[in-house]
Amino acid sequence: MFALPVVSCLILILSATPDMSAALKNVTGLKKRFYTIIAGRWNGSKKQWLVLQAAIGSLGGIYFLMLPFVQFLIATDLGMSFIAGWKDSIFPAIYTLMGFQTSLAIILIILFIYKRWGGYGNFIGDSPFWSASKILLGLSLLWAYHTFAFFITFWYGRMEVEINIIKYLYSDVYFWVFLLNALGSFIIPVGLLVWNPVRRSAWGAPLAGVFVLFGALMWNIRHFVGAFNAGVEQIYEISITVVPEAVMPDIWDIFMVVGIIGIAALVYLLSLKMFPIMNVWEIKEGAMYQKMGRFIKGNYLVLAKPE
Amino acid sequence: MAIKTVLGLFQDANQAADAGDALKESGVSEKDVDFLTDCPYPEGAFGEREEPIRLFLFPFIGGLLGFVGGLMITSMTQMAYPLITGGKPILSLPPMAVVMYEGTMLGAILFTVIGVIFESRLPHKMTEAYDERVSQGYIGVLVTSNDDNSQQVNDILSNAGAVDTKIA
Amino acid sequence: MQEGRVLPPAQINKDLLTSILTTPKWYWPAVGVCSFIVLIASIVVGYMINKGLGITGLNRPVMWGFFITNFVFWIGISHAGVMLSAILRLAKAEWRRPASRAAEVLTIFSLMTAMTMPIIHTGRPWRILYWVFPYDFARGIFPNIRSPLVWDPSAILTYLTSSVLFVFIALIPDFGILRDNTTGIRKKVYTMLAMGWQGNVRQWKLQIVAGVLLSALILPVFVSVHSIVSWDFGMAVSVKAWHSTIFAPYFVVGAVHSGVSAVVFVLILLRWAYGWQDYIRKEHVEALCRLLIVVATGWFYYFCMEIIFGIYGREADEIAIRTLQFATYPWNIIMIIFIVTTYFLPICLWSRKIWRRNLYLVSAACISVNIGMWLERYILFIPGQINKQVFTFTWASYTPSVFEGIIVLGTFALVTLFLLLFSKVMPLIPLYDIKEGDILKTEIQVGRRTVPATFRED
Numbered sequence: 001m002f003a004l005p006v007v008s009c010l011i012l013i014l015s016a017t018p019d020m021s022a023a024l025k026n027v028t029g030l031k032k033r034f035y036t037i038i039a040g041r042w043n044g045s046k047k048q049w050l051v052l053q054a055a056i057g058s059l060g061g062i063y064f065l066m067l068p069f070v071q072f073l074i075a076t077d078l079g080m081s082f083i084a085g086w087k088d089s090i091f092p093a094i095y096t097l098m099g100f101q102t103s104l105a106i107i108l109i110i111l112f113i114y115k116r117w118g119g120y121g122n123f124i125g126d127s128p129f130w131s132a133s134k135i136l137l138g139l140s141l142l143w144a145y146h147t148f149a150f151f152i153t154f155w156y157g158r159m160e161v162e163i164n165i166i167k168y169l170y171s172d173v174y175f176w177v178f179l180l181n182a183l184g185s186f187i188i189p190v191g192l193l194v195w196n197p198v199r200r201s202a203w204g205a206p207l208a209g210v211f212v213l214f215g216a217l218m219w220n221i222r223h224f225v226g227a228f229n230a231g232v233e234q235i236y237e238i239s240i241t242v243v244p245e246a247v248m249p250d251i252w253d254i255f256m257v258v259g260i261i262g263i264a265a266l267v268y269l270l271s272l273k274m275f276p277i278m279n280v281w282e283i284k285e286g287a288m289y290q291k292m293g294r295f296i297k298g299n300y301l302v303l304a305k306p307e
Numbered sequence: 308m309a310i311k312t313v314l315g316l317f318q319d320a321n322q323a324a325d326a327g328d329a330l331k332e333s334g335v336s337e338k339d340v341d342f343l344t345d346c347p348y349p350e351g352a353f354g355e356r357e358e359p360i361r362l363f364l365f366p367f368i369g370g371l372l373g374f375v376g377g378l379m380i381t382s383m384t385q386m387a388y389p390l391i392t393g394g395k396p397i398l399s400l401p402p403m404a405v406v407m408y409e410g411t412m413l414g415a416i417l418f419t420v421i422g423v424i425f426e427s428r429l430p431h432k433m434t435e436a437y438d439e440r441v442s443q444g445y446i447g448v449l450v451t452s453n454d455d456n457s458q459q460v461n462d463i464l465s466n467a468g469a470v471d472t473k474i475a
Numbered sequence: 476m477q478e479g480r481v482l483p484p485a486q487i488n489k490d491l492l493t494s495i496l497t498t499p500k501w502y503w504p505a506v507g508v509c510s511f512i513v514l515i516a517s518i519v520v521g522y523m524i525n526k527g528l529g530i531t532g533l534n535r536p537v538m539w540g541f542f543i544t545n546f547v548f549w550i551g552i553s554h555a556g557v558m559l560s561a562i563l564r565l566a567k568a569e570w571r572r573p574a575s576r577a578a579e580v581l582t583i584f585s586l587m588t589a590m591t592m593p594i595i596h597t598g599r600p601w602r603i604l605y606w607v608f609p610y611d612f613a614r615g616i617f618p619n620i621r622s623p624l625v626w627d628p629s630a631i632l633t634y635l636t637s638s639v640l641f642v643f644i645a646l647i648p649d650f651g652i653l654r655d656n657t658t659g660i661r662k663k664v665y666t667m668l669a670m671g672w673q674g675n676v677r678q679w680k681l682q683i684v685a686g687v688l689l690s691a692l693i694l695p696v697f698v699s700v701h702s703i704v705s706w707d708f709g710m711a712v713s714v715k716a717w718h719s720t721i722f723a724p725y726f727v728v729g730a731v732h733s734g735v736s737a738v739v740f741v742l743i744l745l746r747w748a749y750g751w752q753d754y755i756r757k758e759h760v761e762a763l764c765r766l767l768i769v770v771a772t773g774w775f776y777y778f779c780m781e782i783i784f785g786i787y788g789r790e791a792d793e794i795a796i797r798t799l800q801f802a803t804y805p806w807n808i809i810m811i812i813f814i815v816t817t818y819f820l821p822i823c824l825w826s827r828k829i830w831r832r833n834l835y836l837v838s839a840a841c842i843s844v845n846i847g848m849w850l851e852r853y854i855l856f857i858p859g860q861i862n863k864q865v866f867t868f869t870w871a872s873y874t875p876s877v878f879e880g881i882i883v884l885g886t887f888a889l890v891t892l893f894l895l896l897f898s899k900v901m902p903l904i905p906l907y908d909i910k911e912g913d914i915l916k917t918e919i920q921v922g923r924r925t926v927p928a929t930f931r932e933d
Contacts, residue, residue, distance in 0.1 A: 068776055076787075089721035089784035093777070134565070145698060149723035152401045157712035158394040288921050295917075295930050297324045297354035304919040304928035320914075345484055345652065346910035347679035349932045358677045362684055366692060381620050388617040395621050402621045405703065406629050412696045413633040419692060420640040423685040424670070427678045429647070431671030439655035441674060444484025444910075449675070 004070050007063045014055055017042055018281040031274065071096040082227040083168075085161035085239025088154075091223075094146045101139040101185070102216045105209030108132055112206035114277060123283060126202050133205035137193040140212065144186045161239030169226055173246045177222045184215020217257075225249075311457040314343075314436035314473045315448040315464030323446035324353045326467035333463055335450060343437070343447030365422030366415040373414020377407035436475035445470070478758045481913045488652060491906050494749055494898040495653065501748070502895065509892035516885020519878050520595050528598045530878050537860040537873035542596045544852040545883050547726075549589035549890070550631070550704050551848060554727070555734030556582025556638060557697035559763075561690035569929060570762040572908045573754045577745065578738045579642045580903065584893035585734075586635045588886045593627075595882070623706040630696075630703040637693050644685055647672050648907045682907075701730045708856065716785055716796040716859040725777035732767070732774045732817070733848035736841040739763050741894070743834050743841075745903060754904055757832045764831040764840075768822060771844075775818050792862065799858045809854050817847030 020035040021042035027035055042048060072092040079095075080086050108129065115124040151170065154162040170178050189208040198204035229247040234240045249257075293302035317323040323342060330340050337356045342348075350357065381403040389397045424430075441447045448469070450460045461472050482490075523530055533540050559578040563571035594600045606618050606628075618625050651672035654665040672678065705726035708717040719725075739760060746755040786797055800806050824830055824840040831837060861872045897903070915930045 065772075072780070085788075087784055087788040089719045089780045090724070091720075092780060093721065093724060141695070145702070146724065148401075148404075149702060150720045152405075152706070153709050153718070153720045153722070155401055156393070156395075156706075156710040157718065159712055289919060289926065289928075291919065293917060293930060295349060295915075296320050296352040298349055298351040300349055300930045300932060302917055302919060302928045303931050304921075304926040306921075306926050341675045341677075343674045344679065345648075345674055346907040346914060347683055348914065349930060350676075350680060353676075355676050358680050360677070360681060360684065362681065362688065366688065384617055384620060388615065390615075390619070392619055392621055399621050402626065405626045405699075406620055408699065409626075409629040409633045409696070412692060412699075413636060416633075416637045416640060416689065416692050416696070419685065419688055420644055423644055423681050427647075427672075427681045429670040429672065429678075431673070433671050433673070435673070437673060442484075442652040442655040443488065447674075449673075 001070050001073065004063065004066055007059055007066065011056060011059045011063065012275060013038055014052060014059070015279055015282075016275045017052065018044065019276045019279060022280065023276075034274065067099070068092070068096045071099055079223050079227045082235065083165065083230045083240060084234050084237040086165050088150060088165075090146055090150045094143070094150070097139065097142055097146060098185070098216050098219060101136070101143060101212055104132060104136055104139065105206075105212040105216075108136070108206045108209045109213075110277075112202060115202060118277075120278070123278065124202075126200060129202050129205045130200050133193050133199040133208070136205055136208060136212070137190060137199075140186050140189040140193070140208075144182075144190075147182075147186075160241065164240050164243050167243045168230070168240075169222055173243060174222045174226055177218050181215050181218035181222060184211045184213075184218060186215070189215075309454050311452055311454060312435040312475050313450045313452060313457050313460045313464065314438060314475070315450075315461075315467070315469035316438055316440055316471045316473075317446045317448065317467075317469055318444075319468070320348070320352070320446055322468040323448050326448050326464055326469065327353055327355065329463050329467050330448075330450060330460065333459070335452070335456075335460065339451040341449045341451075343441045343449055345442045345444055360426050362419070362422050362426055365418040369418025369421075370411045370415035372418070373410040373412065374407055376414065377410025378403070380410070381406045434475065436473040438471065438473060440471075478756050479913075479916075480753065481916060482753060484910055487906060487909055487913075488656060490751065491754065491902050491904050491909065492653070492656060494903060495900060496656070498899075499748065502899075506892065506895050509888040509895065512888035513885055513892055516882050516888070519881045519885070523595065523878060523882075524598070524600065528596075530876060532874045532876045532879065534873070535866060536863045537857060539856055539860065540873050541853075541875045541879035541883055542592045544849065544856055545886055546589050546592035546596075547704055547852045547856075548733070548849050549585045549592070549886065550701055551726070551730035551733045551852075552737050552845075552890075553582040553585035553589065553634070553638075553734065554697060554701060554730035555738040556580075557690075557693050558731050558735055559738060560641070561694050561697070564686055564690045565694075567931070568762075569912060570759050572912050573751075573756075573759055573904050574738060574742055574763070575908065576642070576645070576905045577741055577903050578734075579638060579645075580894065580897055581734075581738055581741060581890070582638045583635065583642060584890045584897075586631060586638065587893070588889050590631060590635075591886070591889075623703060623710050626703045627707060630700045634693075634696050634700045637689075637696055641689050641693060644682070644689065645905060646901060648674065648679075648682065649902050649905060652906055653902075698727055701727045714859040714863050715790070715793045716800075716855070719781055719784060721777055721780050721784070725774075725781055728770060728774045728777055729848060729851065732770045733845055735763065735767055735770060736821070736844035736848075739767070740838055740841040740845075743838050746834075751904065754909060757834070760834065760837055761828065761831040764825040764837060767844075768825050771818055771822055778818075796858050796862055799862065800854060806854060806858060809850055813847050813850040813854055815847070816843040817851060 017039045020039035021044070024032065024035050024039065072095075075092040075095040080088060080091055111124055111128060114120040151166065154166050167173065188211040192198050192204060192208045192211075195204075225247060226244075229244065230240065231242070231244045234242065234244075289304040289306060291302050292299050315323075315326060317326065327340055327342070331337060340355070342353045342355060382398060385397055385399070385403075391397065395402075435449060435451075438445070438447060448464060450464070452460050457474050461474060464472050531540065531542075556579040559571055560575040564575070594603060597603060620626075647669060650665050650669035651674060654662060654669045654672075657665055702723035705722035708714070709719060709722035711717045742755050742763075743760065745751060782797070785793055800810055820843050821840040824836050824843075857873055894903075912929075917928050917930060918925045919928045920926075
């Protein structure tokens with residue numbers, strides 16, 4: 001779990017290196033010192049670009065391979081292990097999937113904010129939202145698919161422990177939380193993103209993203225609050241025989257959730273003072289490989305693939 | 308007045324598009340001009356009119372019918388043969404959802420295919436002018452006209468660079 | 476894409492219709508061999524129906540053996556069609572063009588072959604009719620829609636119907652070309668099938684929209700089919716090692732892995748058999764191998780999850796199955812072969828670009844995947860049943876008989892025969908797809924380098 005933030009920081013710093021080098025002349029103080037340490041020797045030579053791209057690719061691959069393992073650890077250690085008899089092989093996969101879904105949702109929301117209010121309207125067109133909305137739609141459908149796969153497998157056999165878990169996390173105790181989760185993670189995003197005009201717009205996917213984030217919060221509350229409060233008495237049993245009671249949040253819980261979201265937003269905003277929101281070099285590279293071209297009587301996008 | 312179709316065959320797509328412009332300038336309506344190709348060209352490549360299609364209605368209707376069909380099969384058979392299996396309720400929603408989902412998708416796909424064939428105006432008896440060289444890569448400019456205008460259209464196409472023309 | 480040269484449409488017609496308009500020397504001997512094997516297998520099936528399922532190795536408690544393993548295997552192969560055709564079409568990947576038709580057709584024939592397995596497995600196949608018609612043949616008993624065995628035919632028939640219609644719609648323009656390039660009775664048949672196709676703007680627009688719409692509709696069906704097949708096993712609580720929530724996505728990803736590998740192998744064979752080096756290029760095979768690396772890794776993740784959670788609960792009977800699978804001869808040998816052939820060997824062979832472009836190595840990797848995936852189903856289904864219930868009168872576990880082996884071999888021959896017969900009447904590479912790719916090709920100048928590019932409508 002420690003390795004994951006380290007790798008992601010490395011990816012962040014490496015990908016920002018060319019832009020830090022470009023900004024060296026215009027910064028002072030601590031930022032100048034930081035930029036000099038990271039990017040002082042960057043001169044944009046062919047070798048440096050090749051090494052940079054190879055490094056980002058390799059680190060990205062490593063990150064991607066580590067991520068499901070970390071999600072598996074959190075899901076089993078902090079979730080499944082607290083409810084006696086909850087043996088669910090798809091739970092880590094759903095948790096990983098939700099990780100992808102929510103991270104895409106946050107990115108889309110941030111892009112929209114910067115496009116609309118951040119002055120980046122000329123650099124963020126509608127096409128990122130059009131492309132990403134298809135992925136968000138797919139991930140939302142996959143959420144429903146994985147959740148149904150879990151549900152029907154547990155529902156079918158009528159085993160006491162499995163029915164108790166369904167009653168606890170889905171149909172009885174946390175039913176309303178599950179309903180909010182389903183609305184946020186699946187019903188509303190799919191209902192929005194199934195329409196082409198909504199997907200083509202800049203606001204459609206971010207709006208779906210807001211619901212996805214809310215749905216994910218409900219999912220985490222349902223599973224992890226449910227797991228932590230499943231009852232100390234039953235934790236050493238083979239399986240739960242009594243469906244635990246729900247635990248309602250008090251004011252301090254709500255403050256903590258709001259506070260954590262606030263801290264995350266604060267850290268993100270502070271980091272934007274150090275790192276550019278978009279990689280300038282990637283924007284320039286993308287612009288090299290696309291243009292509008294004339295084909296007989298029509299004008300169409302020409303997209304090149306350099307490799 | 309009999310309806311006639313005039314086909315001009317072009318080897319070059321730009322010439323075919325210019326022929327389309329020449330026809331429009333001579334007063335031929337856009338909806339009377341069509342371009343025949345052996346592969347799809349990007350929409351608007353020949354400067355042609357946009358074709359409105361209503362294909363999206365078909366999967367909705369088909370899906371709805373399939374959903375209702377699936378619901379009927381699952382619920383009516385379960386109620387007609389009320390045998391409890393494995394402790395599950397007589398009307399079990401999760402298994403019903405599986406069959407209803409398949410019914411919905413089957414209905415949507417069947418109706419989409421019907422819609423494609425219908426909207427493509429197929430099956431179609433080929434009474435218009437046609438040339439097999441269209442499938443060899445030639446671009447056909449097909450014009451619907453009447454007896455009086457067909458020769459004029461034929462001349463426009465020939466002047467625009469058609470390698471061959473046909474009237475049917 | 477980068478390596479292709481733009482060929483004149485007439486040349487494309489000639490090259491890609493060669494399988495229909497001409498007959499290579501190897502064709503009829505290949506059909507003959509496949510037909511012979513299918514005939515032998517059919518005779519064995521007839522013998523089995525006459526004598527009963529006792530001639531197979533099936534006996535309590537192992538009621539599902541080679542036939543069901545083979546059934547799941549062929550359902551798995553069928554998933555390549557939608558993966559390559561639908562998903563890559565929606566992703567606008569140019570390199571899907573030569574692969575899509577062969578993949579879709581392999582889907583149809585794999586599904587048809589897979590369906591024969593449960594039918595002959597019934598022992599008295601004509602009794603399926605009691606299932607099909609909503610009539611009370613059996614005095615108050617009707618197919619139980621709560622059973623995954625009933626979800627199966629609904630899913631498979633939906634997928635089969637959808638795939639056939641998908642291929643048919645995409646074949647209409649090619650029927651038009653065949654109508655224009657044939658004579659006699661063939662021309663009459665293709666004229667009827669083309670239904671008056673002209674290739675006008677409206678018809679092409681509908682083809683494109685239909686391609687995208689049908690792809691989007693068939694994708695959920697593709698996911699559901701193998702999930703439902705997996706639930707034949709996942710719903711069972713009495714057989715340990717089966718009752719796992721991960722079965723649905725695990726089977727689907729495994730199906731994509733085996734299916735796409737099979738399609739890559741078929742493409743390499745077609746390239747060699749018909750001389751389609753200009754159409755099925757090494758860059759296509761390389762792109763498919765890179766896709767397979769991702770799919771294989773996803774499959775390996777689900778496989779690890781399935782094993783880990785099998786032993787997570789520390790239940791004695793579950794541990795017993797895993798001990799059988801991993802530590803008892805001959806299952807441990809089968810397990811090692813399966814893991815190596817399904818993941819590690821192919822990943823090694825696909826890891827370097829130079830190896831991905833070596834068609835012999837890629838073929839070996841793809842065959843290895845399919846051997847491994849067949850063994851995967853075998854090792855998943857049999858050990859659980861062996862340990863399901865130990866009857867005092869159960870003296871032996873499952874040993875497949877030679878009859879089962881012949882029938883399984885017959886299914887491979889049947890799919891090959893179907894593909895050969897299809898190639899004689901319909902093109903295995905969609906002509907208009909290739910031509911469209913050619914007309915959209917262009918270039919962008921970046922400094923002194925000319926970078927290949929494509930026109931995109933959106």
